[in-house]
Amino acid sequence: MNTRLQLRGMTIEVQHLASAHPAPDAPPLIFLHEGLGSISMWRDFPQRVADATGCAAVVYSRHGYGQSTPLSAPRDVRYMHEEALSMLPALLDALDIEKPFLLGHSDGGSISLIHAGGAGRELSGVIVMAPHVFVEEVALSNIRLADEAYRMGDLRSRLARHHRDVDSAFRGWNDIWLHPAFRDWNIEGYLPAISCPILAIQGEDDEYGTMEQLERIALGARDVELVKLADCRHSPHKDQPEAVIASIASFVADLLNN
Template sequence: MNDMIDIRGAMLEVAHWPSDAPRGDAPPILMLHEGLGSLGLWRDFPQRVAEASGCDVYAYSRIGYGRSDPFRAPRTPAYLHEQAQVDLPAVVAALGLERPVLFGHSDGGSIALIAAGSTDLALAGVVVMAPHVRVEAVTLRGIEAAARQWACSDWPQRLARHHRDAPAVFAAWRDTWLAPDFRDWNIEHLLPAIACPVLAIQGEDDEYGTMAQIDRIAAAAPEARLLKLPGCGHVPHRDCPDQVLDAVAGFVATL
């Protein structure tokens, strides 16, 4: 069963996967889910990360997601910054994590990069899969296509298995990214301030972003390495799990 922690008056679900063969010098890993994700939607991947890396792995559902408390206010275009600069440091403190590796997917990857580039969190490293550092036309087209699929499929019922309020989760994601005042969202100016190593992973067939996203990370972050995966879409840990696990284990071993 998952635990609950109080973060600024909201109860968030969290879970911990200890490594079966821990390395004494291995940093903890904190996983940050994507824009429609939750703790539960990681499925068995956190345990596989723990086994491959020798690290203790933690994950949580952000407010409004999974079994965490519902959204408390309408989402604003600053929501990724709010999560990275306010809620994430509070989660790290509540879990007692020292120099963790932030491991984020999509929106979670953007949150990890913002935190690394604009907060005083002490981090051992950052791993991002399919992150966004700016808004691209392909991202908006992908979300528009997702909205059409949402309206004429069983997707709402399937997503409801993983969230208290799946329609609210989907609407927050769709409406924020498609809002005119979000078109200029960009975090590239934060990348040069990232003081820890970064591993950025992107699928060549990602329906929500191009390879330019991680190329921009490599160009701006002081210590970044890239993994580009052919035949892989927006969910590398589903499409190419073994390659992702090998890369993460190798990255963590160098920290």
């Protein structure tokens, strides 16, 4: 079921998915998409995860994405902090959700980690796929290529199917990542305060980050399980869906059964 939530003067697109095999008293999974993502770009992955884990899924398009309110101004360097520490808590309160699992991809993974370490709220667990905790040149190089593909190739037309305002979605991500002030962005300081278990998944062929991202999460946080996938790029849930879903289902089952 898709709904529209009025939140802090903005319309936020939200999707609620029930599990085909609901687990008693299981908390929901909150899905946080990548820097160019939306509800529709997850495709059937949230439903598959809900069915495999027994948890209901709540999927939403952040401000500037999908059918949510487009941006009215350029993003700030701390846009992921704002989402993690202000917008996400407001959304959880509006939906009366307590102690959820967070499942984030790329920017969504970073937002999940900031929320877990800085929002002061209890979580059942955090699952991150290809998260960023610091900025690497490999990411910036490929974000520059994405800008070229958007201006000169077919990336704009492909993204336009998923976003109410495709320029808002793309420029809001691309421009701030390539801003000189973003080069020093780093969220490692949030990791020691994360009290819940973390499952961190990354592809060995990730074009936006090296395995140093996962290694720093394991070094900084107290309870981390790493999954490194061969033959997998920046979107593990698309390149290796079976392995990813199996890892998530095992992680969630262990926590629900303890």
